[in-house]
Amino acid sequence: METLQDILDAVARGVLPPADGATTVVPQASDRDAGVFAFTAHAVVFTDEDPQWVYDTLAAVPCDALAAPMNPRFLTALLERTGRTAETIDAMLVGSPLPGEPPLPLKEITDGEHPRIVYARRRRDDVRAWTTEGGVLVLGRGIAGRLEVSVEVEEGVRHRGLGRALVTAARQLAGGEPLWAQVAPGNARSMRAFQAAGYLPVGAEALLLGAG
Structure with a gap:
């Protein structure tokens, strides 16, 4: 089956x-x-x-x-x-892994109580997060163990390509496996960033969340 x-x-x-x-x-x-x-x-x-x-x-x-x-x-x-x-x-978008080093300096967050890590753990396992000036990058295992990415860019540094750089960096941190992203269709800014970084739209998803 x-x-x-x-x-x-x-x-x-x-x-x-x-x-x-x-x-x-x-x-x-x-x-x-x-x-x-x-x-x-x-x-x-x-x-x-x-x-x-x-x-x-x-x-x-x-x-x-x-x-x-x-x-x-x-x-x-x-x-x-x-x-x-x-x-x-x-x-629902998916990106293939990329070789090389991320195109911007990243520092891994080691504080397990960081708000972005706490939030991501509600939906993902094995969560890791990195910061750079003006942005946060989060990886974790979501649906059926797939590797998923989310990013956050501060308002004051938007429109400078940071979102695209972060989601490109995620492909280089993926350890050789495909990387998945879930993006609200109305979030045109985020959709453009992921597609510009080489992620391909493959479908749509409705995730049903448990009480926990």
Whole structure:
């Protein structure tokens, strides 16, 4: 049986699920993470709920079948059934690792109580963070153990290319594995920075958050 990690590993290699209009339901890779991925004409629902309930609920959504997995009615039903919460539907991007040294000086944060580390630990494991003048870079293992990146740039130093430099540096710190990013589609500034740094959009995701 194909696992969530199998699907993500294939996508990172450029092999998307078949564009057949279907929805695949797979178990969660961890208790923490459940949700929905939408690729081109194919969706993946990762949940420990009964797959038949998922298919029956999708069939009852009054919209085109291709849109049903990300339709608010289905997501609301899934949230209510699982007792989880959600924040937004994000664009999902992936970048291949890069050789060489980061293009800017970085200092690793060793204080485990740093606010950025505390925040990242709510969604990721093995969190590491670095600072540079005006910015913070965070790496950690998220959905199905994939390596994920997030960055923060201070308002006073924006529009100078720091965001692009940080997400480029993340690819050089990835240790030879693909690096994933979740970006709100409305955050055009961040989307442009990731794409300029070589990250490719591969789909959309709705992450369902547990109570913890």
